[in-house]
Amino acid sequence: MRESIYTIPVNEVFVPENGCPICRMRDMLEERCLEYIMGAAMMEPDVRIETNRLGFCTDHYFAMLKRRNRLSIGLMLESHLEEVEKNILKGDFTALFDKQSRAKKAKALGESCYVCSKIDWAMERMLSTVFRLYTNEKAFREAFRECDYLCLPHYELLVSRGANEIPKKSFSDFHKDALKLTTDHLAELRGDVSHFCKMFDYRNSGEDADWGNSKDAVERAVEYLTTRRPK
Numbered sequence: 555m556r557e558s559i560y561t562i563p564v565n566e567v568f569v570p571e572n573g574c575p576i577c578r579m580r581d582m583l584e585e586r587c588l589e590y591i592m593g594a595a596m597m598e599p600d601v602r603i604e605t606n607r608l609g610f611c612t613d614h615y616f617a618m619l620k621r622r623n624r625l626s627i628g629l630m631l632e633s634h635l636e637e638v639e640k641n642i643l644k645g646d647f648t649a650l651f652d653k654q655s656r657a658k659k660a661k662a663l664g665e666s667c668y669v670c671s672k673i674d675w676a677m678e679r680m681l682s683t684v685f686r687l688y689t690n691e692k693a694f695r696e697a698f699r700e701c702d703y704l705c706l707p708h709y710e711l712l713v714s715r716g717a718n719e720i721p722k723k724s725f726s727d728f729h730k731d732a733l734k735l736t737t738d739h740l741a742e743l744r745g746d747v748s749h750f751c752k753m754f755d756y757r758n759s760g761e762d763a764d765w766g767n768s769k770d771a772v773e774r775a776v777e778y779l780t781t782r783r784p785k
């Protein structure tokens with residue numbers, strides 16, 4: 555595997571831009587992975603062995619279908635489907651010790667994804683760097699606090715992983731900072747979603763109705779809760 559494509563300097567992610575920095579990290583890794591398997595890696599046997607085995611999740615099948623290169627999906631599917639038949643569905647049915655073996659294999663395949671596995675692998679390393687920088691560098695702690703917000707799933711990820719990796723002395727500050735980033739954003743979202751709902755009242759139906767910051771409040775709330783912005 556070309557590991558270098560999954561290396562992103564953490565300082566490029568923790569910048570004072572809109573959005574959750576960990577979502578940004580995930581999006582960059584995802585983009586690089588999709589670019590790679592749909593292009594340069596299309597004919598690489600080691601990549602194909604992994605995509606045959608793991609397949610893809612719904613999000614990533616759809617993300618690939620949105621791109622132009624349908625031949626690379628076709629080639630990946632051609633050998634993936636062959637492997638599904640050979641490894642999951644074929645074989646002597648009566649000789650199976652475990653009657654549910656096929657169903658279990660099919661379930662495991664449904665839960666695995668080549669792109670997700672690469673993102674998880676790279677994120678794990680990058681998060682360790684985040685924790686190390688937070689513990690040791692004042693400038694990074696400041697950059698962390700300056701982030702726009704943390705979405706709820708990434709607040710959970712940072713705090714649960716950080717609890718094991720950040721020394722006790724620094725962890726309570728880290729948790730306090732992470733909690734503030736996610737709580738402040740939630741308060742803002744709640745205000746915007748309530749404003750959005752009020753705009754459906756007949757008293758607010760005039761042309762000069764003030765939507766304030768609420769027009770995309772529902773999309774932003776979904777993004778906060780799921781890490782994905784509805785398109």
Ligand SMILES: [Zn+2]
Nearest residue numbers: 574577705708
């Ligand atoms: Zn996020």
Ligand SMILES: [Zn+2]
Nearest residue numbers: 611614667670
């Ligand atoms: Zn996936």
